[in-house]
Amino acid sequence: MQIVINALVLGSVYVLISIGLTLIYGILRILHIAHAGIYTLGAFLGLTFYALTGNFWLALILSMVLTGIAGVGVYSYIYRRVLSKERIVPLVISIGLFIAMQDLYRLIWGAYKKPFALDLGINDIKGKGFVITQHQILILSLTGISLILLYLLMNKTKLGKAMKACADDLVMAGALGINVERVVSFAFFLGSALAALAGVLIGVYENNVYPTMGDEVSYKAFVVIVLGGFGSLSGAVVAGFILSFAETLLVAWKGFLLPRDAIAFLVMILVLMFKPEGLFRRAST
């Protein structure tokens, strides 16, 4: 039971980060590596605003909004200018951007781990043989709310349907009257805000925030979008949890030699070998 809870918590964070990557890959076919830098930015901004205001919820919202805007900036000042180039160009730019972001954070916030101590005043839930800590409750509930809102957005609103159409065929969506520029900007805003949420939650959960915290995330999120079938949102959600369960269960299984990060890649390599289109295929035009 404890293992299941831990896996759910871990999976929640994977999913929150992967949503942005999936939206962006789905629409622009760009592997947005710098998304992990956006996630780190969210964690730092959350911590900074929490230190300034002492109000966690205010800090969280400010961080999500500002990080969202930073994401839109990455699109409109960088990616938008190289969209007509071969895909390797935005990929290389993205890697460079990620490294530059980490150095920038080091300059601003210092190289060391900063604690993110938060007491929400909620009691831990204790059951037979398991505990759900207040931070786990926070992560599970915020992820749940985010996923429900995301589902409603994508399936019940005009904007959500426009996003789906853009992911299927960007040029065609434009020809039908959808302002594609605005939709793509919104996808970057939404994805980056959710990455900020993930960053803050992980910062609180592990009680530290540091410039290179995006490293692990950068490749994990890839595993999730590969497993999820490159651009499928529901695929990414399921894949995030599959990965977290695989990792948590195998690590808990005594005698398993590989560390948890290696497991993620092992899973990805196996999937790519036997099912190169990912577990959940989307049709392409």
Next chain:
Amino acid sequence: MRSVLEVQNLNVRYGEIHAVKGVSLRVEKGEIVALIGANGAGKTSTLSAIMGMIRAEGSVKFMGKDIERFSPWKRAQMGLSIVPERARVFPNMTVLENLEVGAYLVKDKKVFKERLEWVYDIFPRLRERQKQLALTLSGGEKQMLAIGRSLMNKPKLLLIDEISLGLMPKLVDEIFQILIKLNESGITLLISEQNTKKALEISSRAYVLQNGRVVKEGPSGELKEDEEIRKAYLGV
């Protein structure tokens, strides 16, 4: 009288390839105009450029306004729409969702309902399959959906690219009948077709494209009798 569409000296380049070389054409209100020519003559590039889906040089006037610098969505707002080659329906969305996206610019719910009924009356098949993902449709159904989707915004000028491609002859007849009806209901049409015979039957005027240039133009009735065209495109 002002033309619905006036294209002058249109050029499209893909890297080294010069696909459309100075094409000029016009479409008057209420007409069906056909672009005919072989595969690779530049028909699709011409229509895509008019819609703004690809980069082009030259002048494009729609309803008297210069639109060559406008984004595709701005052109759609003005009443231009396209049924692209191979339909390009949104495969991971349902039939209904495809139609909803087509009605993206329609703000009024009542108008949306009316349009949806109108499209479903034209293509009852789409009503039956409205909950199905578009990728599960047959080639003909995809074309119907692409037409329906473009109609949701009630265009003034509809560009139709190679609608007959890969369809059974019976279905081609059916769809051409529908195009004639749409035209009678007030939608001006510019169609590109490899099926020269059909295209000349339903259009009032036509342009013949060859290697990116207009090599002939005139009333379809005359072109049908033209010796060269009969040899080259009608197989007579």
